[in-house]
Amino acid sequence: AQSVAQPEDQVNVAEGNPLTVKCTYSVSGNPYLFWYVQYPNRGLQFLLKYITGDNLVKGSYGFEAEFNKSQTSFHLKKPSALVSDSALYFCAVKDGGATNKLIFGTGTLLAVQP
């Protein structure tokens, strides 16, 4: 079965510093990987996805993610964090089959200090 793991419940970073939110995956077949962000009292918003092609994927709000097949990882990164980036981040993998059903990780709370 497809699954993703987010090993960190919370990541703390100072504003202006680079940030990384970790995600590892386990899939059979080609991985379709996603990152979503959830701001307080809001639904999830799509950030970026990896389907095929370039291992470095660029997304919304200056975020990017690097697909690493050998390490089965898909870490989310941003060169310079903003206080407004503070939110809950979810990694997800598309489940096998024809629909867009996604399997989500437990989420990582990103806290950016001013």
Added chain:
Amino acid sequence: ETGVTQTPRHLVMGMTNKKSLKCEQHLGHNAMYWYKQSAKKPLELMFVYNFKEQTENNSVPSRFSPECPNSSHLFLHLHTLQPEDSALYLCASSQDRDTTGTGELFFGEGSRLTVL
């Protein structure tokens, strides 16, 4: 107006009540989903509808009853719930253009349910 609208945003109900959550998508998508989000747990997929037909039920208790009258509307009917059913219920939609299904999900802002 957002692409996926959920009402109500907040709902408090007793264990003997009957209520419904509503979701409407304005994106022309053909698939709709209900997810349950509880604290410290992964999002749990509850139901999937594709072209109004239910394609997945992830062993959800019968006290949750979905209804999809058309591709734009999705309901979750609630009755005799338990306190542990308190959670944020998220609706999502997607466009399944082909069998690879590589499109992303678009989420509503959720309905926060509290069962007393």
